[in-house]
Amino acid sequence: MTHVIELVEHAPAVGIALPDAVGQALAAGDIVDAAPDPYVSGHWSLRAGSKVGAVAVAVPGGGGPITVRVVPKVSIARLFFLLGYSLAPKSGWRDGEVDVTAHPDLLPALAHAVERQIDRALRQGLLQGYRVTEEKSMVVRGRILEAEQIRRRFGATLPVELEYDEFTTDIAENRLLRAAVERLLRLPGVPHDVRRGLLHQRARLADVAVIPRGQPLPTWQPNRLNSRYEQALRLARTVLDNASFEHAPGGLRIDGFLFDMNKLFEDFVTVALREACRRLGHSARLQDSHHLDEAAAIRMRPDFVLYEPGGAPCAVVDAKYKAEKREGFPDADLYQMLAYCTALGLREGHLVYAKGNAPHAAHTVRHAGIVIHQHALDLDQEPSDLLSDVEEVAARLVSTPHI
Incomplete structure (x- = not known):
């Protein structure tokens, strides 16, 4: 039990x-x-x-x-909105494609969402593509690997070491979908009806190789051919990146799935700000590398740096999934933002929190003239209102002066 x-x-x-x-x-x-x-x-x-x-x-x-x-603390529906928007801001999951009402807990809802997205992706059949294959054969096809033939066969004529492009369903996209299905089937707390659906999807992917445990996940690039897979692939990658499997001290096995809300909030804020600023004619980079010192020995990676059309930094943002303390925001965040502003030559910096006592506060640093803004987003409000608040922050970023 x-x-x-x-x-x-x-x-x-x-x-x-x-x-x-x-x-x-x-x-x-x-x-x-x-x-x-x-x-x-x-x-x-x-x-x-x-x-x-x-x-x-x-x-x-x-x-x-x-x-x-x-x-x-946030509802499952709101969590899925944050996740969906950060993965696919142009569509997200605002169109009702992911129904979480039947599963109020996170893992069942996630497993159900993955199963539904994979089902939609495979309705037109499994995607096929070319995959480079190496094998030994009695019949020549493709390109003979001369070096391998000499090394493995000592110059013998047959069998032949070959390399060729095979048109197959055993490609990166399908391997990722099967890996996500296999992972979810091993997790605790997946309801019987969802498990039955996952088993059905596994049967549809039966001819696709299982990725061995510990092997790196295959990569894929969005294109016209795999566009119907895109939502399912992004969600599958989320499952694989956040699923845990380990043997703890003493030989105990730990198996499960954990979202880091810090990372989820950061991804949502930075992606939503990037989209809003893009509509205002500015470009942004996430986790862009800069240096604090002249010798370039101290590296720093702000969550979000906004650039003018000419390429100069014009705003910097860090997202903090922390509850505001009764007496104010954490001081360490202010020191970190001051360092960012100093190194980037900006007069203003912006901290975005998940919640706060007030929607906006500002502090002017003595003897520096740098203003540090602190914004608070209420995640409990409707998605349209949440995105409107992000738009307001974006408008302030675009108007931020720099030194």
């Missing part, structure tokens, strides 16, 4: 009776903040941070696994 522990993102810590090995595995896996209770043996204090989702930890000595589920 599976024991489920439910935590809420950034909520106060709770005391839970746990085997020490499981508590140590959770702490070592950077899943939640876990510490043993100094007064009660066998009890642990668990506190969820910014990672949401579910993981299962095998209990030593048999018995069912212990599943730790971390619930996000």
Whole structure:
């Protein structure tokens, strides 16, 4: 029988009776903040941070696994909007293609979304393409690999080492879809009806090779031929990038899926700002590399740098998924932004938070004349209102003066 522990993102810590090995595995896996209770043996204090989702930890000595589920503070529908917009801002999932009403928890909703997107992608059949294949054969086709023939066959005539382009369904796009399906089928908490749909998709992809564990994922480039796959591929990559599988100290197996809300918020803010600024005639780069010092020894990578048509930086933004403290925003963020503005030669810098006591605040740095703006986005509001707030921030960025 599976024991489920439910935590809420950034909520106060709770005391839970746990085997020490499981508590140590959770702490070592950077899943939640876990510490043993100094007064009660066998009890642990668990506190969820910014990672949401579910993981299962095998209990030593048999018995069912212990599943730790971390619930996000935002609704699942809003989380999927943030994810969908950051992956595909021109379409996202605002058109009702991903129905999360039937599955209020994150992992079931995600698994359902992946299954539906793959089903839509495969309705016209599996995509085919050319893949470079190397093999030995008794019949010559393609190009003979002379060096391999000499090295492996010692100059023998047959079999022949060949390389040729094969038109097949076993291509990167289909391999990624199958990898996501296989990964979801191993995760805890996928409902029976969704699992049945995933098994159906796996059957459709039966002729596609499974990516061995530990091997790098294949790459793909959007084009006219794979456009019907694009939504499914981006979502599949999200599953593969955020799924966890490891053996913790003591040989325990941890299997699950965790979203980092810090990364999700950063991706949404930077992509939404880039789209808004593009409509205003400016270009932006995400995670652009710059240096703080003249010797270029101290590297810094702001989340978002806006450039004028001539190529000079004109605004800098960092996204911070943090709740504003009662007495104000964290001071360390201000120091970081001051460094960005100084190095980039900007008179103003912008910090964007997930929520705050006020929608906007500004601080002028003494003896520097640099103004640091702090914006707060309310993620609980409707997507159209949220994007309108982003547009307001973008308008302020475009009008930011530089030194």
